Amino acid sequence: MTKDNQYSLNNQENYNLKLTASISEIQTKYNHLLIEYILFILENVKIKDIIFLKFIMHRGLLTITNVFNIILFYTKNIDVAYFHSQKAFYFYVEFIGQISEDQHTFLQLSSRDATLFVYKKTIFYINSELKQTIHDKEEIQLLKKNEILQHIYQNLLELVSNIFDFSTKEEQSYHINKVGKIIQKIVHHYTFSYEDLDVLNLFISKIKQTSSKLSDETVYTIIHVFLKKYHLLISSDVKTVKNIKNNILRWNEEEINISILDRLISCL
Numbered sequence: 119m120t121k122d123n124q125y126s127l128n129n130q131e132n133y134n135l136k137l138t139a140s141i142s143e144i145q146t147k148y149n150h151l152l153i154e155y156i157l158f159i160l161e162n163v164k165i166k167d168i169i170f171l172k173f174i175m176h177r178g179l180l181t182i183t184n185v186f187n188i189i190l191f192y193t194k195n196i197d198v199a200y201f202h203s204q205k206a207f208y209f210y211v212e213f214i215g216q217i218s219e220d221q222h223t224f225l226q227l228s229s230r231d232a233t234l235f236v237y238k239k240t241i242f243y244i245n246s247e248l249k250q251t252i253h254d255k256e257e258i259q260l261l262k263k264n265e266i267l268q269h270i271y272q273n274l275l276e277l278v279s280n281i282f283d284f285s286t287k288e289e290q291s292y293h294i295n296k297v298g299k300i301i302q303k304i305v306h307h308y309t310f311s312y313e314d315l316d317v318l319n320l321f322i323s324k325i326k327q328t329s330s331k332l333s334d335e336t337v338y339t340i341i342h343v344f345l346k347k348y349h350l351l352i353s354s355d356v357k358t359v360k361n362i363k364n365n366i367l368r369w370n371e372e373e374i375n376i377s378i379l380d381r382l383i384s385c386l
Contacts, residue, residue, distance in 0.1 A: 121201060125197065125198045125201040125202065127189070127193070127198070127202070127243040127244050127245055128243070128245050128248075130248050132193055132195050132198045133192075133193050133194070133195065133245075133248045133249065133250055134193065134194040134195050134250065135194070135250060136194060136254070136257070137190075137194040137252065137254075137257045137260065137261075138194075139196040140260075141260055141263055141264060141267070141305065142305050142306060143196060144190070144196060144260075144264050145264065145267055145301060145302070145305045146302070146305075147196055147199075147200045148183075148186060148264075148267075148268060148271070149271070149298045149301055149302065150200075151182065151186065151200060151203050151204065151207075152179065152182075152271065152275070152294075152298075153294050153295065153298055154204065154207070155178065155179065155182055155207040156175065156179075156275075156290070156294050157290065157291065157294065158207060158208075158211060159174075159175055159178060159207070159210075159211050159214075160175075160287075160290055162211050162215060163211060163214055163215055172279055173229070174214055174229055175279075176272075176276065177229040177230075177232070177233065178207065178210045178211070178214070178229075178232075179272060179275070180233075180272075181206065181210055181232070181233045181236050181237075182203050182206045182207050182210065182236075183268055183272070184237075184241075185199075185202060185203050185206040185236065185237070185240045185241055186199050186200070186203040186206075187199075187261075187264075187265070187268075188241045188244070189202050189203070189240070189241060189244065190261075191251075191252060191261065192244050192249035192250060192251070193244075193249070193250065194250055194252070194257075202240045202241075203240075205239065205240060206236045206239070206240050209235060209236045209239045209240070210232055210233070210235075210236050213231070213232040213235045213236070214229065214232050217232075259312070262312055263312050263315065266312060266315045266316055266319060267301065267304070267305065267315060269319050270301065270304070270315065270318060270319045270322060271297070271301050273319060273322045273323055273326060274297045274300060274301070274322060274341075275294075275297055276326060277322060277325060277326040277337065278293045278296070278297055278334065278337070280326070281293075281333070281334045281337060293334065296338065300338075300341060300342075300345075303345070304318070304345070308345065308349045310349075310352075313359055314348075314352055314359060316363075317348075317359055317362055317363045317366070318344075318345075318348065320363060320366050320367070321344060321348075321366055322341070324366055325337065325340060325341070348362065
């Protein structure tokens with residue numbers, strides 16, 4: 119049996135009644151998926167304009183994430199979602215590869231067309247008669263937590279992409295794996311609630327505003343220090359989460375630029 123048949127969206131056996139995968143399992147699959155995607159697109163799409171390349175990569179990341187989430191939601195099958203998401207990034211890169219170097223063609227065939235092409239090849243095949251919907255409260259909470267973790271992952275990748283050199287495979291692999299390890303640490307080492315993760319995502323978004331003025335190792339240090347201190351504080355006082363969130367929201371770019379480490383300590 120081929121994998122296409124094994125993971126077919128027309129196979130009733132691939133539609134589960136209950137989502138049994140843990141948040142750890144879902145994030146591990148998602149982590150592997152994004153690492154594969156980023157390394158694959160950097161290897162196969164040759165665009166000299168770095169800003170344009172980042173835009174194409176980010177659009178693809180969102181497209182693949184949507185495929186992953188939608189198929190997971192309707193099949194409740196993590197392996198099926200992973201398989202079709204892998205196919206999704208191959209389809210996306212194939213489409214982009216045909217239009218990326220031809221500016222005239224690109225005006226007619228945008229990255230949105232690439233996204234639609236991917237959807238037609240993946241989620242459009244979900245069987246409406248077989249698909250399951252999620253009503254269980256625990257499953258809904260699990261998917262909400264998964265979604266905020268994905269936002270954190272995407273923000274981290276965008277933050278780091280403002281710093282590292284796209285020209286070498288060593289730099290690419292180093293930073294992509296570094297981000298993956300941060301996410302794995304958040305999932306496996308710390309016990310963050312959805313609200314805790316929301317604050318963490320806000321913090322990373324604020325750091326992203328000034329990332330171009332920071333070295334890569336400084337960014338990683340800031341994130342690790344915040345994670346450690348944040349976890350200790352919220353473990354002792356649940357009200358702390360709201361206070362920290364309010365402190366971060368009050369930041370403006372000038373304050374962040376004055377001394378990011380000082381601002382980090384002051385918000386905790």
